[in-house]
Amino acid sequence: MATATQTGAPLQQHAPGRLGGRWIDDWRPEDPEFWESTGKGVARRNLFFSVFSEHIGFSIWSLWSVMVLFLPEPVFGIDPAGKFLLTTLPTALGAVVRLPYTFAVAKFGGRNWTIISAAALLVPTIATAVVLEPGVSYTTLLVVSCLAGVGGGNFASSMTNINAFYPTRLKGWALGLNAGGGNLGVPVIQLIGLLVLATAGAEHPRIVLFVYLPFIVVAAVGAALVMDNLTTARNQPRAMREATREGHTWIMSFLYIGTFGSFIGFGFAFGQVLQNQFADDFATPLAAAQLTWLGPLLGSLIRPLGGSLADRYGGARITFWNFVAMAVGAGVVLTASQVESLPLFLVGFVLLFVLSGIGNGSTYKMIPAIFRARAMDAVAAGTDSAVADKHALRMSGALIGIAGAIGAFGGVLVNLAFRQSFLSTGSGDGAYVAFIAFYAVCVVVTWVVYLRPGNELAGV
Structure with a gap:
C-alpha cells in the first residue's frame, strides 16, 4: 500500500489488478493534520477538473432544450408535444445511466472514468451535427x-468521486460547488x-x-493529466x-426528486413553456431564448x-423551509398563469429555479451527514473509527448515486406533466397544481423523518 510521503504528497502508483493511471492508497481527509498538509491541495485539484467535466456533461445533457428552438414547426413538422418528448428522452436516459456511472468510479477509478465519460460526450454531439437538417425523420x-x-x-x-475526497465538515x-459548477452547463449552452x-439565425x-x-476534448485530456484515483472509493457495488x-x-x-428533478425538468422545459403559455410575447425562438437561461443560471x-x-444550520432544516418556499413559488406561477401576468410568471419561475438550487445543495449535504451520524454511534458502541x-x-x-439517478427522473416527470397539461387544457395549470402538492408532501416527509424531536437522526 502506498502511504503519504514526508513532504505531504501522497504516493501514486499503478497496483496490480487496477486499470492504469494514478492511484492514491493513503487518503485520510478526516485527519486534520493530513488534510492540511496533503489532502486539501490534492482535493482542490481534482475538484476543479471534476467541475469542468461535469459542466460540459450537463451542457450536452441539456442540448435538446436548445436544439428544439432550432426546429420551427413549419420546417420540421414537430408540434409542441413532440418537442416536449425530444427533451424528455435525454432526461430519462440521463437518469438511467447514473447508476452504472456510480459503479464505474469504484470499478475504474474517478480519474479514469472521468476520461471515459468526457470522451463519450463526443457521440451525441457528433451524431446531432450529422442528422440535424430539414427532412430528417x-x-x-x-x-x-x-x-x-x-x-x-x-x-x-463526479459527485461520488468528490464525496470521497473531502472531510464531512466540508462535504x-x-x-x-461541484454540482453547482456542473449545473451551470444548462444556462451556458442556452446562452450559446x-x-x-x-x-x-x-x-x-x-x-x-x-x-x-x-471543450469535450479538453475535459478528457485535462482529466488524464490532472486528476487522481482513490482506492478508498472502491467496493462501491x-x-x-x-x-x-x-x-x-x-x-x-x-x-431529491423535488429539488434536482425540479431544476433539471424546469431547465429543459422552460423555453417551451414560455412559447406555449405566452405565445403572443414569445412568438419566435429568439424571444424565448432571451429568458430561458436566467433561471438555470x-x-x-x-x-x-x-x-x-x-x-452551518443542518441540511434537514434548510431542506424543510426550502420546500415550503417552493410550494409558495409554484403557487405564484399558478396564479400568474390564471391571471395571464407574464412578469409575475417570470418572478415565480425564477424563484423556483433559485429554490431548487438551494435544495439541491442542502439535500446532498444530508446524505453524508446521515451516515456520519451512524458512524459516530458505531464508534461510541465500540467500532473502530477507521x-x-x-x-x-x-x-x-x-x-449519492442512487438519489442522483432517481432524482433525475423527476425531470422526466416534470416534462411529462407539462406535456399532458398542455395537451389536455392548453395551459400548464394542471402541472403547477401537481408541483404544489408534491412539494407539500416533501415538507411533511422532511419534518417527520429528519426534524421531529426524538428521531434518531433529528437535525442532520
Missing part, C-alpha cells in the same frame, strides 16, 4: 436526442444557443455543436446493494450556498 431525432442522456451520467460519477460546500439564434444549429467539440436495503436511501431519493450559482447553509468512517464513506457514495 422524427424517429431519427428521438434516437439522437436520447444519446445526449449520457451527459446526465457525469453528475453521478456540503464541496458537493455544492441564444447567441447563435441572434447572430447566425435558426438555420445554423450546428454552430452550437462545433463550439462544444473542443457492495455498498450499493446494502444502500438499497436502507430506508433513508428511498426517503432522500424522494426528496441563478439556480446553479446558488447551489453551493445551499450546501454551505446546510453545513472502519466506521470507511463504511460511512461507501454508503454515502452509494446513496
Whole structure:
C-alpha cells in the first residue's frame, strides 16, 4: 500500500489488478493534520477538473432544450408535444445511466472514468451535427436526442468521486460547488444557443455543436493529466446493494426528486413553456431564448450556498423551509398563469429555479451527514473509527448515486406533466397544481423523518 510521503504528497502508483493511471492508497481527509498538509491541495485539484467535466456533461445533457428552438414547426413538422418528448428522452436516459456511472468510479477509478465519460460526450454531439437538417425523420431525432442522456451520467460519477475526497465538515460546500459548477452547463449552452439564434439565425444549429467539440476534448485530456484515483472509493457495488436495503436511501431519493428533478425538468422545459403559455410575447425562438437561461443560471450559482447553509444550520432544516418556499413559488406561477401576468410568471419561475438550487445543495449535504451520524454511534458502541468512517464513506457514495439517478427522473416527470397539461387544457395549470402538492408532501416527509424531536437522526 502506498502511504503519504514526508513532504505531504501522497504516493501514486499503478497496483496490480487496477486499470492504469494514478492511484492514491493513503487518503485520510478526516485527519486534520493530513488534510492540511496533503489532502486539501490534492482535493482542490481534482475538484476543479471534476467541475469542468461535469459542466460540459450537463451542457450536452441539456442540448435538446436548445436544439428544439432550432426546429420551427413549419420546417420540421414537430408540434409542441413532440418537442416536449425530444427533451424528455435525454432526461430519462440521463437518469438511467447514473447508476452504472456510480459503479464505474469504484470499478475504474474517478480519474479514469472521468476520461471515459468526457470522451463519450463526443457521440451525441457528433451524431446531432450529422442528422440535424430539414427532412430528417422524427424517429431519427428521438434516437439522437436520447444519446445526449449520457451527459446526465457525469453528475453521478463526479459527485461520488468528490464525496470521497473531502472531510464531512466540508462535504456540503464541496458537493455544492461541484454540482453547482456542473449545473451551470444548462444556462451556458442556452446562452450559446441564444447567441447563435441572434447572430447566425435558426438555420445554423450546428454552430452550437462545433463550439462544444473542443471543450469535450479538453475535459478528457485535462482529466488524464490532472486528476487522481482513490482506492478508498472502491467496493462501491457492495455498498450499493446494502444502500438499497436502507430506508433513508428511498426517503432522500424522494426528496431529491423535488429539488434536482425540479431544476433539471424546469431547465429543459422552460423555453417551451414560455412559447406555449405566452405565445403572443414569445412568438419566435429568439424571444424565448432571451429568458430561458436566467433561471438555470441563478439556480446553479446558488447551489453551493445551499450546501454551505446546510453545513452551518443542518441540511434537514434548510431542506424543510426550502420546500415550503417552493410550494409558495409554484403557487405564484399558478396564479400568474390564471391571471395571464407574464412578469409575475417570470418572478415565480425564477424563484423556483433559485429554490431548487438551494435544495439541491442542502439535500446532498444530508446524505453524508446521515451516515456520519451512524458512524459516530458505531464508534461510541465500540467500532473502530477507521472502519466506521470507511463504511460511512461507501454508503454515502452509494446513496449519492442512487438519489442522483432517481432524482433525475423527476425531470422526466416534470416534462411529462407539462406535456399532458398542455395537451389536455392548453395551459400548464394542471402541472403547477401537481408541483404544489408534491412539494407539500416533501415538507411533511422532511419534518417527520429528519426534524421531529426524538428521531434518531433529528437535525442532520
